[in-house]
Amino acid sequence: MLVMTNTKDHPTALPARVRTVVVGAGYAGLSAALSLHDDGIDTVILEGSDRVGGRVCSERRRDGVVVDHGGQWVGPTQKYLLALAERFDCPTFPTYNTGEHIERWPDGAQRRYTGAGPDDGPGMAEYLAAADRIDELARTVDLDDPTATPDIEKWDSETVHSYFERTVANEDARRRLALAVEGVWSIEPRDLSLFHLLFYVASAGRFDQLMETEGCAQERRFRDGAQSTALAVADHLGDRVHLDTAVRHVEQTPDGVRIETTRGTVLADSVVMALPPSATQRVTFTPPVPVSRTRWVERSPMGDVAKVHAVFDTPFWRADG
Structure with a gap:
């Protein structure tokens, strides 16, 4: 290369x-x-x-x-x-976004879906409710002067992990939220302050703006x-x-x-x-x-992430949706 x-x-x-x-x-x-x-x-x-x-x-x-x-x-x-x-x-060119996603859990359960996640997936309803609460908090962040945000000291003294543990009762929903954080920030929720997450979400517009494709952060390459x-x-x-x-x-x-x-x-x-x-x-x-x-x-470590590239002659999986 x-x-x-x-x-x-x-x-x-x-x-x-x-x-x-x-x-x-x-x-x-x-x-x-x-x-x-x-x-x-x-x-x-x-x-x-x-x-x-x-x-x-x-x-x-x-x-x-x-x-x-x-x-x-x-x-x-x-x-x-x-x-x-x-x-x-x-x-740039649009990210391919046609077809279904596949979600596979450790117990072998597998679901095909479109959008943020399968409607009947474990903890999905609680995950969406938690994302709405995050968006509501993020709307109070002052992007022009973050230090002027009313609750900055309280939010910056709490980790994302402790916030999820405190506010999300469903374990599967917490697992989904943790995966979302790891995917975007390349760091464990315990190493990220709640205020940093809220500032990031406020900058993007909303929580799912960071996760999805069309009209969102993964829209183009x-x-x-x-x-x-x-x-x-x-x-x-x-x-x-x-x-x-x-x-x-x-x-x-x-x-x-x-x-x-x-x-x-x-x-x-x-x-x-x-x-x-x-x-x-x-x-x-x-x-x-x-x-x-x-x-x-x-106390502000950068995340560690491994990235693997697989290059195929043709996208054979698209034939199966």
Whole structure:
């Protein structure tokens, strides 16, 4: 397989000084750098790995089939990513959504269904009721200023697991809810705060928006892989993107910031840290970040997930519905 990358054989030398440094070349960092560049602000991106895209990584097989090792879908509420894809001519196509799903339980029971789940499935009614309650709570989240949400302290002090245990009596419904959380967040409900879940649901619109296909988060895929738009943005930014340049220390100075990397030092007026919270643990700061934030990061693990790709010559299962 060929990994989609824009690694350069001869990396461009780091500038001595720029106006803004963006740390991280995932979609957050690329979007930030692109916005700054569009506004005429002298900006560079520093990325520790040998590719852009962060948690999206596409590979093209020798037969031309593209597989996505990370995130792969895009839905209608992800308007900023869709706008980027349109701007850089990265086409999408609808996810195949014809036919029935199959649900199989550990006891061997099997049901075929369409939609969120089988109407007669174990715990299905209680699952749908719990999803409605989650949507109701999520509507009170302040997306413009999450810290202004009335119940943020209460919700952020409770795990999703304890919330399900407290509010959902049916064990099968709790199992369905846990599977939904694991599928979307790649993390156990016990490792996720209730407020994070509610903020995520509020951003999407509703709980089932994250789970389903038509009009929802799994509605479309990228023809050339989910990384294609990231690569297009990086190509547009050109030599402003510096790969294999891990940031080790950020120091606030009277004149701005000093960023020390594995390839040298860059001075800037400001820095944008576009990294997952856990990745910031590999960076030291002067002055140091608050102890409360350090403790929060230590208790906010990223999920682990294994993804298996099976490529067939034809989708033979469609003949059976």
